[in-house]
Amino acid sequence: TGGDSGSDTDVINPGTAPGFPPFEYTEDGELVGFDVDLAEAAIERAGYEVGEWTEIEFDSLIPSLTQGNIDLIAAAMTIDEERQETIDFTDSYYESDQAVLVREDGELNPESVDDLADQRVGAQSGTTGQDEVEALVDDGTVNADDVRQYDNYTLGVQDLENGNVDALIIDIPVARNFADGRAVSIAFTIETGEVYGMGMRQDDDRLADINDALAEIQEDGTYDELVAEWFE
Ligand code: ARG
DSSP states (O other): OOOOOGGTTEEOOOEESSTTTTTTTTEEEESSSSSHHHHHHHHHHTTOOOOEEEEOOOGGHHHHHHSSSSEEEEEBBBHHHHTTOOEEEESSOOOEEEEEEEETSSSOSSSSGGGGGTTEEEEETTTTHHHHHHHHHHHSSSOOGGGESSSHHHHHHHHTTSSSSSSSEEEHHHHHHHTTOOOOOOOEEEHHHEEEEOOEETOOOOOOHHHHHHHHHHSSSSSHHHHHHHOO
16 A cells, blocks of 8 residues: 555565475475465464565575565574574474484494594585584584585485485484485484574564464464474
């Protein structure tokens, strides 16, 4: 309606990084997943309109948000202090630790990070999984040359199956999803205590409405329905 520059604040354009099933991935060319449904439900429940979804690489999400190309990140993004320097997060909506994914053939059967010594280890660029990989380089377990970085975990899993990397560090629910159907399996998990939040610009006061909507969605059973749909 109104013609001035603030007039489209009722539209929230979400962005995500697919290739992270069951949170966000493409199926028959269509973006689907738990985060997609949850974000749309929250936006609508908060009284806003779901704009257009943008699909980009994970490490481009925060710059896209701060530049205003998207208004909300729904990408299984862990709430962490470094990110909170530039963006705000909604209240947390999912908990996850990290998993170490290896080839199913059982050739490498690590039981702890020590068993990853001198192996090729990878993660998606810009993720907390990558932070774990870097910690292994810093403490001398993994050689810097043996680190593999992927634009998305789908490429990482392909490399793992093909023998081009020996282990991937990846959020547990997504590791489970890949292990179910691909030639990979979870060797062990790393307790990180991560929780996911949706990201919004620090000056966007619609965040409070999205938080209220998320709380409602959790109270009225919508959240549980989505969990049942995407995780079982
Ligand atoms: N939770 C991890 C992080 O925040 C990984 C998220 C990756 N998400 C994605 N859509 N690819 O760093």
